[in-house]
Amino acid sequence: MSSDRTPAGNAFAAFAISVLRLAGHLQTAGDALAKPAGQTSARWQVLAAADHAPMSVADAGRALGMTRQGVQRVADLLERDGLIVYAENPAHQRAKLMVLTDGGKAVLAAIRARQAVWADALGEALGEKGLLQATETVIAALQAVEKQSIPER
Amino acid sequence: MSSDRTPAGNAFAAFAISVLRLAGHLQTAGDALAKPAGQTSARWQVLAAADHAPMSVADAGRALGMTRQGVQRVADLLERDGLIVYAENPAHQRAKLMVLTDGGKAVLAAIRARQAVWADALGEALGEKGLLQATETVIAALQAVEKQSIPER
C-alpha cells in the first residue's frame, strides 16, 4: 500500500500531507482574522507588503511569491476600496507605487492586533522550543523541495 | 514592528509563514508529479480517495477536507476522461459511487511511482528523525488551530 518507499520516504510523505492540511487551516484562520476588517488573507498580504515599503505591483508579487497578475487584481480591489493609492514612481513611469491610505493603515493595524492575540495563544499552547525546531525542518524542506527538480518523465 | 507579540507568539507566526510557503511548493511539486500522467494534484487526490474505497462524491469531500461541490467538479472531469465511472450505489439511489477504471488505476500507479522516488529522495535529504519530530509539531498545530476558534470581533 504505502510502500516501495523507504522509511525516510514515508516520513517525508506523512510530513508533506500534514503540512498541506495545516496550511489549509492556517489559510482559513487568516481569512477569519482579516474578515472583521472586511478583508481576506490575500488582501492582508498585499497591504502588509505595501506598508513595509511603497512598491510596485510587480515588486509585491516577487516579495509574496505570487505572479504580478495575481497581485494586480487584489491591488485594484484595494484601491477601489480606498485602502491604497497608486502614487507616481519617480523611477518608472508605468510602475506606480502602492501606498497605504490612512484607512488602509487602520485596517492593517486592526488585523495585526487580532493576529497577535491569536499567534500568542497558539504559541503558548504549542511551546516556543518545538515551534522553532519544527520551523527549522520546514525551512530545510522548503530549500530541499526547491532544489529537488522533478524529472519531466 | 513584529511586536506586541510574545516570543512564543513570534515563533508561531514564523512557523505559520514557513508552513504556508512550503505548502505552496508542495502543491507545485504535486502538480509536477501528476503532470506526466496528464493529471493535477486535485485529480490525483480524488483518484486516490476513490481507489482507497469506492465512495460517493460527498464522502470524498469529507475525506479530503473539501466541499462536495469542489470534488464534484473534479470527479466529473475524471469521468469525462475515463479514469473513473459512477457505479450504482445499492445503499443510495442518488449518491453514485466513484470507481476507478483500469485506465484510472494505471494513471494512479504511474503517479505513485514517481511520488515514491521523489519522497524517498527528500526523505533521505532531510532525515527521518527530524521529519518525524516536525510532523508531530505540525499535527499538534493542526489540532490547536482547529480548537482555537477565532472570535467574531
Next chain:
DNA sequence: CTCATATTGACAACATGCTGTCATTCTGCG
C-alpha cells in the same frame, strides 16, 4: 407508516491564483 429533517447532486456566482499575450516603458550594451 408519515412527515420533518438531513443528505446528496446539480447549478450558479464568486474569490483566488495561474499562464499566455500584448503594448508600453525602461535599461543597458555597443
Next chain:
DNA sequence: CGCAGAATGACAGCATGTTGTCAATATGAG
C-alpha cells in the same frame, strides 16, 4: 545616441475551491 531586450501593467482564459440555492432522495422520530 540608438536599439534590442527586459520589465511592467492590462486583458483574456483557465483551474481550483468556496458559498448559496434547489430539488430529489434517505433517514429517523413519533
